[in-house]
Every structure is written in C-alpha cells, then in structure tokens.
Amino acid sequence: xxxWMLLGIIAMIFLVIFxxxxxxxxxxxxxxxxxxxxxSNKINAFLMIxxxxxxxxxxxxxxxxxxxxxxxxQGSASKEGEQIDFMFMLTLLATGIIFLATQIxxxxxxxxxxxxxxRKAFYLPHNNKLEIIWTIVPAIVLSVLVVIGLRHWFKIxxxxxxxxxxxxxxxxxxxWTYRYPGPDGELGKKSYKLINIQNNGxxxxxxxxxxxxxxxxxxxxLIKDKPVKLVIGSKDVIHDVxxxxxxxxxxxxxGIPTTLWFTPKWTTKEMQIKLNKPDFEYEIVCDQLCGASHxxxxxxxxxxxxxxxxxxxxxxxxxxxxxxxxxxxxxxxxAAKADTTAPKxxxxxxxx
Amino acid sequence: xxxTLNMPGTVALPDVHHGEEHEHHHHHESxxxxxxxxxxxxxxxxxxxxxxxIWAIIGGLFSVLFRLQLGYPDSxxxxxxxxxxxxxxxxKLSAEFYYALVTMHGTVxxxxxxxxxxxxTFSNLLIPLQIGARDMASPLLNMLSYWFFxxxxxVMLSSLFIQTGPFSGGWTAYPPLSALHDASPxxxxxxxxxxxxxxxxxxxxxxxxxxYIVTVLNMRTKGMTMTRLPLTxxxxxxxxxxGVLSFPVLFSGFxxxxxxxxxxxxxxxxxxxxxxxxxxxxxxxxxxxxYQHLFWFLGHPxxxxxxxxxxxxxxxxxxxNSRKPIFGYMAMIGSLxxxxxxxxxxxxxxxxxxxxxxxxxxxxxxxxxxIAVPSAIKVFNWLTTLWRGNIRFTPAMLFAIGFxxxxxxxxxxxxxxxxxxxxxxxxxxxxxxxxxHIVMGVASFFGMxxxxxxxxxxxxxxxxxxxxxxxxxxxxxxxxYCIFWPMHYEGLSGMPRRYYDFSQWKxxxxxxxxxxxxxxxxxxxxxxxxxxxxxxxxSIFKGRKxxxxxxxxxxxxxxxxxxxxGHGNWPGEIPEVHRWAYDYGKDGVDHIPQTVPVGxxxxxxx
Ligand code: HEM
Ligand SMILES: [Cu+2]
Ligand SMILES: [Cu+2]
Numbered sequence: 001x002x003x004w005m006l007l008g009i010i011a012m013i014f015l016v017i018f019x020x021x022x023x024x025x026x027x028x029x030x031x032x033x034x035x036x037x038x039x040s041n042k043i044n045a046f047l048m049i050x051x052x053x054x055x056x057x058x059x060x061x062x063x064x065x066x067x068x069x070x071x072x073x074q075g076s077a078s079k080e081g082e083q084i085d086f087m088f089m090l091t092l093l094a095t096g097i098i099f100l101a102t103q104i105x106x107x108x109x110x111x112x113x114x115x116x117x118x119r120k121a122f123y124l125p126h127n128n129k130l131e132i133i134w135t136i137v138p139a140i141v142l143s144v145l146v147v148i149g150l151r152h153w154f155k156i157x158x159x160x161x162x163x164x165x166x167x168x169x170x171x172x173x174x175x176w177t178y179r180y181p182g183p184d185g186e187l188g189k190k191s192y193k194l195i196n197i198q199n200n201g202x203x204x205x206x207x208x209x210x211x212x213x214x215x216x217x218x219x220x221x222l223i224k225d226k227p228v229k230l231v232i233g234s235k236d237v238i239h240d241v242x243x244x245x246x247x248x249x250x251x252x253x254x255g256i257p258t259t260l261w262f263t264p265k266w267t268t269k270e271m272q273i274k275l276n277k278p279d280f281e282y283e284i285v286c287d288q289l290c291g292a293s294h295x296x297x298x299x300x301x302x303x304x305x306x307x308x309x310x311x312x313x314x315x316x317x318x319x320x321x322x323x324x325x326x327x328x329x330x331x332x333x334x335a336a337k338a339d340t341t342a343p344k345x346x347x348x349x350x351x352x
Numbered sequence: 353x354x355x356t357l358n359m360p361g362t363v364a365l366p367d368v369h370h371g372e373e374h375e376h377h378h379h380h381e382s383x384x385x386x387x388x389x390x391x392x393x394x395x396x397x398x399x400x401x402x403x404x405x406i407w408a409i410i411g412g413l414f415s416v417l418f419r420l421q422l423g424y425p426d427s428x429x430x431x432x433x434x435x436x437x438x439x440x441x442x443x444k445l446s447a448e449f450y451y452a453l454v455t456m457h458g459t460v461x462x463x464x465x466x467x468x469x470x471x472x473t474f475s476n477l478l479i480p481l482q483i484g485a486r487d488m489a490s491p492l493l494n495m496l497s498y499w500f501f502x503x504x505x506x507v508m509l510s511s512l513f514i515q516t517g518p519f520s521g522g523w524t525a526y527p528p529l530s531a532l533h534d535a536s537p538x539x540x541x542x543x544x545x546x547x548x549x550x551x552x553x554x555x556x557x558x559x560x561x562x563x564y565i566v567t568v569l570n571m572r573t574k575g576m577t578m579t580r581l582p583l584t585x586x587x588x589x590x591x592x593x594x595g596v597l598s599f600p601v602l603f604s605g606f607x608x609x610x611x612x613x614x615x616x617x618x619x620x621x622x623x624x625x626x627x628x629x630x631x632x633x634x635x636x637x638x639x640x641x642x643y644q645h646l647f648w649f650l651g652h653p654x655x656x657x658x659x660x661x662x663x664x665x666x667x668x669x670x671x672x673n674s675r676k677p678i679f680g681y682m683a684m685i686g687s688l689x690x691x692x693x694x695x696x697x698x699x700x701x702x703x704x705x706x707x708x709x710x711x712x713x714x715x716x717x718x719x720x721x722x723i724a725v726p727s728a729i730k731v732f733n734w735l736t737t738l739w740r741g742n743i744r745f746t747p748a749m750l751f752a753i754g755f756x757x758x759x760x761x762x763x764x765x766x767x768x769x770x771x772x773x774x775x776x777x778x779x780x781x782x783x784x785x786x787x788x789h790i791v792m793g794v795a796s797f798f799g800m801x802x803x804x805x806x807x808x809x810x811x812x813x814x815x816x817x818x819x820x821x822x823x824x825x826x827x828x829x830x831x832x833y834c835i836f837w838p839m840h841y842e843g844l845s846g847m848p849r850r851y852y853d854f855s856q857w858k859x860x861x862x863x864x865x866x867x868x869x870x871x872x873x874x875x876x877x878x879x880x881x882x883x884x885x886x887x888x889x890x891s892i893f894k895g896r897k898x899x900x901x902x903x904x905x906x907x908x909x910x911x912x913x914x915x916x917x918g919h920g921n922w923p924g925e926i927p928e929v930h931r932w933a934y935d936y937g938k939d940g941v942d943h944i945p946q947t948v949p950v951g952x953x954x955x956x957x958x
Binding site for chain 1: 718846
C-alpha cells in the first residue's frame with residue numbers, strides 16, 4: 001500500500017510541475033517569444049553561477065566528511081603502498097588544478113557571455129598558438145605522471161626481495177585457502193585433478209615429499225616488515241585477491257598462477273591501537289565477480305611479529321595428516337585406514 | 353536585430369510531399385511501410401530513439417531496484433515480492449537476482465541505449481540531412497539494422513522470464529563464470545540467450561555502421577567537402593569506423609564462448625574444479641585471459657562509440673547557441689581521429705591486474721595517458737567556443753554545457769586509473785564506477801538529451817516544453833553529481849563494485865548512510881527522467897507547432913528541409929553547399945547558412 005501512496009504523490013507532483021510548465025509556455029507566447037527567451041536566459045545564466053558555487057562548496061564539504069573515512073586517512077599498511085599514496089596525491093594535485101580551472105571557466109564563461117541585447121559574438125575560428133600550448137602542456141604533465149607511475153609499476157611487478165616468505169592463496173566459490181610451505185620452505189606440487197573436497201581441497205600431490213609439511217591455516221599470517229610473495233591461483237572461476245589496506249590486488253585465474261609481493265608495515269594489533277578499533281582486521285576482498293556469494297568472499301590477514309608467527313605456525317597440523325589421519329603421530333589409529341583414503345582420491349578424478 | 357542572409361537555398365520551398373524529384377522513392381505508403389518497415393532514415397531514427405527510451409526506462413528501473421538493496425540492505429519491501437516473486441523472497445532481492453539486475457543494467461544501458469539509442473538515432477537522422485542526401489546509401493540495410501536491434505531486444509527481454517533467470521555474470525561476461533553452466537544459475541540458459549542477443553546486436557551495429565560510413569563518404573551533396581562537414585558528422589563517421597572494426601572481434605569472442613559452453617571446446621578453460629558438482633573438468637590449455645583481450649578490444653572502443661556522438665552533438669550545439677564558430681575545427685577533427693586510433697591501442701588498461709606482462713602493461717599505460725591529450729584539446733576548444741559568445745540557454749545548450757562539465761570530471765579520474773601502479777589499488781572499486789558513469793554514462797546521456805532537445809523540432813515538427821527541459825536539466829545534473837561524486841571516496845577505501853551487501857565488511861561498513869543517500873538521489877533522478885519521457889511523448893502530439901523551418905538560426909543543411917519533410921528530405925533539388933558549417937558571427941552577420949555562396953566582400957578568415 002505504501003508504495004502506491006508514494007507513487008501517487010510522485011504523480012501529483014508531476015502533474016503540478018507539468019501544469020506550471022504548460023502555463024509558462026502560454027505566458028511565454030503571450031509575452032512574445034523574444035521577451036520570454038530573454039527572461040529564461042537570465043535565470044539560467046544565474047543558475048550557472050549558483051551551480052558552480054554550490055557545487056564547489058559541496059565538493060569541499062563532501063571531502064571534509066568522507067576523506068577521513070577512506071583508507072588514505074590511515075596511511076598505507078604496506079611499504080610499497082606508500083608510493084601509491086604519493087602518486088595518488090600527485091595526480092590529485094595535477095588533475096585538481098585542471099579541474100578547477102576548466103570547471104570555473106565553463107560556468108563563468110556561460111554566465112559572463114549570456115545573450116545580451118547588442119552584444120556581438122567574437123568570431124574566433126582558431127588560434128594555432130593557443131592550441132599548441134594546450135596540446136603540449138598536458139602532454140608534459142602526463143609524461144611526468146607516466147614516468148613516476150611506471151618506475152613504481154616495474155618495482156612492484158618485479159622480483160620480490162631475497163628474504164621474502166612465500167604464501168599460496170587459492171580462490172574458489174566462495175572462499176580462500178592459504179598454504180604455507182612449512183619447515184622445508186617449499187610448496188609441494190598440486191593438481192586440480194587430485195582435488196578431493198573431503199580431505200584434499202587444494203589437490204596436493206602426496207607423492208611429492210615437499211607436501212608433507214605444508215600447512216593451511218584459516219587466516220593468512222604475515223610477519224611485520226618481512227616481504228611476502230603471494231602465489232595466487234583459482235580452482236574454478238576468476239577471483240581477485242584485493243588488499244585495500246596494502247593498496248594492492250591481483251586476479252586469481254584458473255590455470256594461470258599470478259604473483260604479488262609487498263611488505264606489511266604494522267601488525268594487526270598495532271592497527272587496532274592506532275585506529276582505536278579493537279576489532280580491526282585486515283580483510284582480503286574478492287574483487288572479481290565470481291558468482292552469487294561474491295560479496296561474501298572474505299579472508300583475513302593477521303600481521304604479527306616473527307615470534308607470534310612462529311608460535312602460530314607450530315600449532316598447525318600439516319594438510320598431509322588430514323588426508324592420512326593414521327600417519328598423524330598425534331593420533332593413534334589403526335594403519336588400515338590409510339588404504340581406504342588414498343584410492344578414494346583417485347576415484348574422484350576418474351569419476352566423470 | 354538579427355541579420356540573416358537569405359539566399360536561394362534557404363528560401364522556403366513549397367512543402368509538396370510527392371515532388372516529381374523523388375517520385376521513384378515511394379509510390380503509395382501503407383501504414384506498415386510508413387511507420388513500421390519504413391526505409392526512411394528519419395523514421396528509422398525515431399524507431400531507434402523510442403526503442404532506446406523504452407530500454408532506458410527498463411535499464412534505469414533495474415538500477416533503482418538494485419540501489420534499493422544497496423541503500424537498505426536490512427530492509428524488506430513486500431511489494432518487491434509481489435512483482436518479482438521468487439527473485440525477491442520475503443521482499444528482499446536474492447543475491448543471484450541482484451547480480452542479474454546489475455548485468456542487465458550494464459548490458460542494456462551500454463549497448464541498447466547508449467549505442468543503438470544514441471548513434472542509431474542521430475547517425476540516422478543527421479547523416480543524410482546534414483550532408484545533403486535523400487537517404488542512406490542502403491535504406492534496406494538501414495531498416496534491417498533496426499530490426500536486428502529489435503530482435504536483440506526481444507531475446508534479451510525473454511531471458512528475464514526463464515526458469516534459471518537471466519545472465520548474472522556482469523556486462524563484461526568473463527569466463528569461466530560465464531562459460532560454466534554449473535558455476536551459477538545465471539550461467540545456464542541465461543548466457544546463451546545473452547550471447548544470442550548480443551550477436552544479433554553486433555549484426556545490427558555492423559549494418560548500421562557500414563551504411564553510415566558509405567553514406568558519409570559517397571553521398572555528400574555538391575560542395576560538401578569533408579572539411580565542410582559539421583562535427584556531428586565527423587563524430588558519427590568515426591563512431592561507425594570504431595564499431596565496424598571492433599564489433600567483429602567481440603563477435604568472435606562470443607562465438608568461442610558459445611563453443612566452450614556447449615560444444616566442449618577449451619578456448620577459455622583450463623584447470624577447473626567445480627565446487628558445486630565436485631567435478632574436475634576435462635578442459636585443458638585454454639586461457640580465461642584471452643577472452644578479456646577479445647572483449648576489451650571492443651570494450652574500449654565501445655566506450656568511445658558511446659562518447660563520440662555526444663561529443664559531436666555537443667560541439668554543434670555549443671557553437672550554434674554561442675553564436676560563434678566552434679573553436680579549432682580542424683583540431684577537433686584531428687582529436688577525434690587521434691581518439692579513434694588510440695581507442696584501439698589501450699584495451700589492456702582494463703587488465704592491469706590480470707597478471708599481464710608488466711612490460712606490456714607499461715606500453716598500455718603510455719598509450720592510455722596519451723589518449724588524454726586529444727580529450728584535453730577538445731575540452732579547451734569547447735571552453736574557448738563559449739568565450740566571448742552570445743549564449744542562448746536553450747535546454748539543448750544547457751545539456752551540452754553539462755556534458756562538458758561531466759566529461760571534465762570523469763575524464764580526469766581516467767588519469768588515475770590509466771596509471772597502472774595506481775590502478776592496482778583502484779581497479780574494480782567504486783572509483784571505477786564513478787569514473788565511467790560520469791564520463792560515459794551520464795555525459796553521453798547529456799549529449800543525447802542535448803541532441804533530442806535540439807533536433808526534436810526537426811523530428812516531429814513541434815517543440816518540447818522548455819520549462820520542463822530546464823527542470824530536467826538542473827535536476828539531473830545535481831542528482832548526477834550527488835550520486836557519483838561521493839562514490840570516488842568509497843573507491844578510495846577499496847570498496848568493491850558488484851557487491852550485494854557491504855554490512856559484514858569492517859573495511860566498508862562505514863558507508864551505510866552514504867549508500868542510503870545515493871539510493872534516494874538515484875530514485876529522484878529516475879523520476880526526473882520520467883518527467884522528460886512524459887514531455888517527449890506529450891510534445892510529439894501536443895507540443896507547440898514549429899513556426900519556422902530554422903528555429904535555432906542554425907547553419908546546417910537539415911534546417912533547409914521543410915518542417916515534416918517527406919521521404920527524400922528536400923522536395924526540390926538538394927541544396928548546394930558553399931562554406932563550412934560554422935559561420936556564426938562572421939563579419940558581424942549572425943549566421944550564414946552553408947547554402948549561401950561566399951560573398952564578394954566577405955573576409956577570408958577560416
Ligand atoms: C582521459 C581519458 C581516460 C582514461 C585515461 C581512462 C582510463 C580508464 C581505465 C584505466 C579504466 C580501467 C579501470 C579499471 O577497471 O580498473 C577505465 C575504465 C572505464 N572507462 Fe575510462 N578512461 C578515460 C576516459 C574514458 C572515456 C571518455 C570513457 C567513455 C566514454 C571511459 C569509459 C570507461 C568505462 C566504461 C570503464 C569501465 C569498464 C568496466 O570495467 O566495466 N573512459 N578507464
Ligand atoms: Cu568474487
Ligand atoms: Cu578503456
């Protein structure tokens with residue numbers, strides 16, 4: 001019922017506006033074409049200035065209210081992101097000047113040169129000097145932005161520092177799986193054909209010894225000030241590892257692994273104190289539409305100190321033991337169980 | 353006060369409908385051949401416009417529905433269930449249907465409204481009229497172009513009513529999501545219908561585009577050299593070139609997608625394990641990224657296909673209503689040309705974070721920022737056109753000025769996005785949404801409105817109501833900025849596009865109130881557009897009748913045809929052209945139509 005009332009009201013308002021508009025047309029005819037045009041011209045010219053002034057004031061106010069809400073107010077949580085923030089500010093400065101200059105010209109000219117009795121338009125078809133200037137100046141400004149941008153682009157898309165740790169992150173509908181290489185420092189081989197959703201979600205190849213100690217925590221643990229290289233993959237459709245606090249993102253594409261590296265600056269705890277938000281968490285945001293629950297594809301990064309990291313890692317059980325519970329030294333189960341699990345994995349693959 | 357040189361070409365010719373000159377064009381017209389299967393470019397243009405308006409209402413309505421979800425994620429609207437049934441259980445849109453609405457909104461607005469509705473309408477109306485031709489090179493193909501578009505619409509509409517729902521993978525339709533039936537309900541029959549519809553649409557565009565190109569090149573009247581063409585025609589010409597060269601690539605991309613979906617090929621697929629069916633797929637060796645290259649090879653030119661007609665019309669309208677020549681005519685053509693070339697060389701700026709080779713990425717950064725230069729030239733030239741003019745604020749002029757303002761605002765944010773290192777942060781956030789809605793969506797809509805207000809008298813022989821036009825303009829520009837300006841800030845927080853609900857995210861939930869505000873304004877803005885639609889249809893039948901042939905004192909040829917010209921446009925001979933289209937205010941003369949020969953004492957300037 002509510003909606004119909006609302007629609008009714010809107011229809012009424014329309015009717016009123018329409019009647020006024022119609023009436024003003026008749027009045028215009030009575031007053032004479034010229035006279036009524038002069039009148040509406042004056043009003044519209046005046047509104048140009050009103051719009052400019054209110055618009056700029058509005059933009060300023062919008063900035064006052066919203067800028068503190070953006071992540072820029074917090075500063076970049078990665079070292080590499082600092083340069084991105086700097087580039088943003090620089091680009092904002094350059095475009096801001098052009099924005100103000102052109103918008104002011106646009107609306108002020110419109111106001112100043114409104115039709116007036118006796119005014120003659122200035123016949124000015126072209127002016128080569130002016131045109132050359134405003135071709136070259138933007139070209140130079142843009143070149144500067146390109147050079148600064150590309151230097152950073154090559155840095156962050158280049159090789160990570162030697163001491164970087166490696167974390168694998170795999171997307172699927174609708175969640176993230178992380179994998180750490182374990183003490184041997186090597187991620188074991190995997191294949192999508194070996195995936196078994198009961199106990200081998202990543203399709204790790206158990207014949208590869210490097211897999212024996214790989215672990216998959218439920219959060220991504222990173223170490224403060226230690227560069228990390230993410231090896232990114234997807235099991236099904238394209239996802240995207242979005243890291244807004246760190247100013248980075250990279251697609252997760254099935255069949256084509258991608259990488260991304262950065263250096264976290266602040267631990268999660270430090271951020272909680274800094275922002276005075278005890279429940280602060282670094283969130284991993286899926287940035288590529290991947291299906292109905294795309295909006296809920298959330299991951300957590302916890303940035304910790306080296307010590308905390310070592311403690312957290314020591315608590316984790318290798319994925320291998322999930323696939324072969326009987327081999328788990330912590331559990332005391334009969335050995336026969338292993339035989340039932342291993343063939344099951346194979347069966348999964350051959351099942352068509 | 354106003355001085356017009358009245359020369360042979362502008363003298364009113366008797367409005368005989370069946371002049372001997374074009375007897376062969378049509379002998380007797382039935383209702384069907386006159387209004388439905390018409391081959392008259394003017395009628396076809398009206399068909400494109402009205403169909404475009406209907407699609408704009410539908411596409412706009414979709415956005416109102418999904419904005420309701422974004423603004424009020426915790427509320428339920430029982431009437432939603434009444435109209436949408438199981439897509440809105442309990443009065444709340446389902447996530448699946450939300451994505452279907454987003455996808456349909458994008459597809460409909462980009463292709464049906466701003467491509468067909470814009471360039472279909474005005475290329476059709478203005479190319480023959482402004483170059484001095486009786487019709488398009490092939491009126492038959494022209495008519496088919498409309499009917500293929502119509503068929504595309506029917507297929508798209510039908511996908512709304514199928515069991516598994518319309519396609520829901522975004523207007524860019526990236527595989528594997530769009531390729532795998534089991535990846536989402538919308539990826540079942542919905543995609544096949546979507547692709548079929550788009551394929552029909554591509555055919556429509558090609559038929560139209562080839563016709564426009566041939567007509568402009570071959571059918572100009574005597575004296576109408578290429579450098580005397582109004583900028584509208586140059587813009588439509590380059591638009592058609594863009595479409596003809598890039599749509600086939602999209603088409604091939606879609607066909608491969610169709611094969612992957614239904615014939616078991618692996619162009620885009622490799623290494624896939626589907627969670628919902630617990631199945632590893634046999635496809636190997638394909639590349640999901642290949643599709644993105646094919647898509648954006650059209651996708652980027654497409655944004656200029658949408659923008660160039662608006663640029664051309666804004667140029668024409670700004671000049672006419674400033675009573676001044678367009679500033680830097682040759683530079684305007686040059687920049688249109690540069691944009692056309694560069695538009696083919698920047699597509700991968702949509703793919704900076706796909707794992708693209710960084711060196712390749714760098715090349716695309718350079719070319720992308722290069723395209724900002726001709727854009728800047730155009731802006732400066734429009735501003736100089738206004739400078740020291742004698743400006744008449746017709747509704748068309750207001751929309752043209754609004755177009756420039758929006759183009760500046762949205763174009764500048766492109767400079768942020770074009771720099772790959774910055775785009776890593778901004779890609780797929782609301783910053784991108786703000787960028788392209790302002791620069792393409794709203795700006796081109798403004799160009800289109802400017803065109804409708806300016807050429808309505810030519811189309812229907814009547815005037816739109818001015819007061820409603822003013823309300824429409826001022827209301828819409830305020831709403832547009834209120835909706836899209838704050839979105840930049842959301843984007844700067846990394847707030848992703850295509851999210852159904854943000855409330856569980858710690859990083860984004862501070863924008864709840866803002867999202868509500870944006871939703872309210874967008875509903876208001878939708879209502880304003882309905883006001884325009886009302887004005888449009890009302891004025892077709894009841895608008896003030898046009899008193900003179902040339903209501904805006906314009907120089908171009910379309911205003912030398914009779915009010916309500918018949919098929920063939922000019923009852924007598926096609927007028928000859930003696931000068932460019934922009935002699936406004938020359939030697940103190942208010943305007944000198946193109947049909948007026950150069951006088952003995954005229955100054956040489958230009
Ligand atoms: C100044 C020149 C411009 C530059 C440098 C520029 C740059 C870009 C870049 C780099 C992107 C990709 C952003 C991302 O997805 O992360 C983008 C997106 C987009 N731009 Fe522009 N742009 C410019 C002007 C335009 C114009 C004139 C239009 C349309 C008329 C336009 C329409 C679009 C659209 C539709 C998208 C988004 C497509 C999507 O992802 O759905 N841009 N622009
Ligand atoms: Cu996703
Ligand atoms: Cu682009």
